[in-house]
Amino acid sequence: MNDDTSHYDKRRRSATVIATACVAALGGFLFGFDSGVINGTVDGLRQAFGSSSVGTGFAVASMLLGCAAGAFFAGRLADWAGRRVALLIAAAFFIISAWGSGVADTTATFVIFRLLGGLAVGAASIMSPAYISEIAPAAIRGRLTTIQQIAILIGLFMAFVSNYIVSNLAGSSTAVFWWGYEAWRWMFWMEILPAAIFLFSLLAIPESPRYLVAAGRAEQASRVLSRILAPEAARQRLADIREAVSEQRRPRIGDIVNPDTGGLYRVVWIGIVLAVFQQLVGINVVFYYGAVLWQAVGFSENDALMINIISGGVSILACVVSLFFVDRIGRKPLLWMGSIGMALTLITLIVAFASGHFINGKLELSGPMGVIALIAANAYVCVFNATWGPVLWVMLGEMFPYRLRGSGLAMAGLGQWLANFGITLSFPVLLSGIGLAAAYGLYAACALLSFFFVWHFVAETKGRELEEMGYA
Numbered sequence: 001m002n003d004d005t006s007h008y009d010k011r012r013r014s015a016t017v018i019a020t021a022c023v024a025a026l027g028g029f030l031f032g033f034d035s036g037v038i039n040g041t042v043d044g045l046r047q048a049f050g051s052s053s054v055g056t057g058f059a060v061a062s063m064l065l066g067c068a069a070g071a072f073f074a075g076r077l078a079d080w081a082g083r084r085v086a087l088l089i090a091a092a093f094f095i096i097s098a099w100g101s102g103v104a105d106t107t108a109t110f111v112i113f114r115l116l117g118g119l120a121v122g123a124a125s126i127m128s129p130a131y132i133s134e135i136a137p138a139a140i141r142g143r144l145t146t147i148q149q150i151a152i153l154i155g156l157f158m159a160f161v162s163n164y165i166v167s168n169l170a171g172s173s174t175a176v177f178w179w180g181y182e183a184w185r186w187m188f189w190m191e192i193l194p195a196a197i198f199l200f201s202l203l204a205i206p207e208s209p210r211y212l213v214a215a216g217r218a219e220q221a222s223r224v225l226s227r228i229l230a231p232e233a234a235r236q237r238l239a240d241i242r243e244a245v246s247e248q249r250r251p252r253i254g255d256i257v258n259p260d261t262g263g264l265y266r267v268v269w270i271g272i273v274l275a276v277f278q279q280l281v282g283i284n285v286v287f288y289y290g291a292v293l294w295q296a297v298g299f300s301e302n303d304a305l306m307i308n309i310i311s312g313g314v315s316i317l318a319c320v321v322s323l324f325f326v327d328r329i330g331r332k333p334l335l336w337m338g339s340i341g342m343a344l345t346l347i348t349l350i351v352a353f354a355s356g357h358f359i360n361g362k363l364e365l366s367g368p369m370g371v372i373a374l375i376a377a378n379a380y381v382c383v384f385n386a387t388w389g390p391v392l393w394v395m396l397g398e399m400f401p402y403r404l405r406g407s408g409l410a411m412a413g414l415g416q417w418l419a420n421f422g423i424t425l426s427f428p429v430l431l432s433g434i435g436l437a438a439a440y441g442l443y444a445a446c447a448l449l450s451f452f453f454v455w456h457f458v459a460e461t462k463g464r465e466l467e468e469m470g471y472a
Contacts, residue, residue, distance in 0.1 A: 016228055017228045018144070021135065022147060022151075023201045023202060023204065024087065024135075025147045028147075028150075030195055032152035032153060033158060033159045034155075036159030037162070037188060037191060063121065065118060067121045067125070067413075068122060069122060070123040071126045071409075071412075072122070073119075074409075075130075083130065083208040083211055093119050094195035097113050101114055101117065102186065126409045126410070129148045130405065132397065133394075135208060135228065137233075140327065145394040150316060153316045154316060156315070157312030159187075164309055166187050167187075169183075208224075213241045218238065221238060222238050256411060265404065267399060268411055271399060272415040273415075274392060274453075274458065275412040279416060279422075279423050281384070282423060283384050314381060314385075315389075318386040318389075319386065319389060319390055322334065326390065331391050331461055334391045336454045342380055342384055342444075345380035346376075349376045349377060350440045352372045395458075
């Protein structure tokens, strides 16, 4: 084979890996869109269903219960039926949820369809990075898995843009828009198109070679590996996977328990705590309640939606930065640097919010403090999305050995989404009870605790093949 042919084959294989990763990352896009679309519909939900702040909080947070269930069961489904099958089911649920959330005429109906969407988001949050990790070569695995987080942020950004455009065209999120339906309903229906694209794109990508070997379909695994690796590397990878899988029986949920101690393997509880900390720093308060948050500090609804768009754009740029560092300086340094950065920016927000005054039930900030709050909030989002946002998913996708991967991801995903649910449900109550400054004080304390946890307990996974991951 001449050099030109060899170079062409290498570029073709790289393009195949990147394209496959991008299709899987569409699950992340829908994860972001589905999470962000609720941001602009809170007023519409409150008006349409006549709910209290607690009721609205539950309607918003109800999706997260589905997320917890979806994350937990997706790992088991993926071990049984395959990674791609789990993603196909998630894509179908995205479509059903987007349609149903928009047509709902009662809180109960809305919650049911949001729970279905939550199942899809939970499954995609776990299986998209896991699939990418299993298909990608170790040298670029971190960067390719980070595509998932970029896709989440693009999904959030597009949801914010979509909400802003629909709200402006209609006049407000509660005004009647096309065909006699309120604008907030159309905000949900906008998700149907990308969900359909995700569904049909999944039909064009292969199954994970690690799953295929575990399912006794080594010949198919060999064909998949030959599309993404050079011939000799593909043969060696297949042999490594076969050896790793042959030494272990089929995965099951009980594998996460260490028979010597009766408790969870160390790597499992570390994954759970990492996933929980990602939520306890309060990031999804910005995602789900961004419009409400900025209205609370004096911005109009349209201004608040525009600020969400700015935050979304900043987030994408921050995550792109992490692409250049995650495979260079490693996962652990990015995590502890992120913990410090989030703590500092949250403390700045606390100072700004504490200086405000309540006028007619709304918190208002003076000119300088309002600007400081806006800058600090965007800096906080920027730090999160350059560190904990993408790196958590990279680590969860690669830190578990094969026998624990499905179950470990299930437990970490369950913990992550339950924490997300608690933070989201509690924020409206905290906002009306103890105020923004005190609420953000809790998030800042968690950011500081996350630094010490990463420093003492988290091991680096940069540059290691998935077959090398152990139980310690």
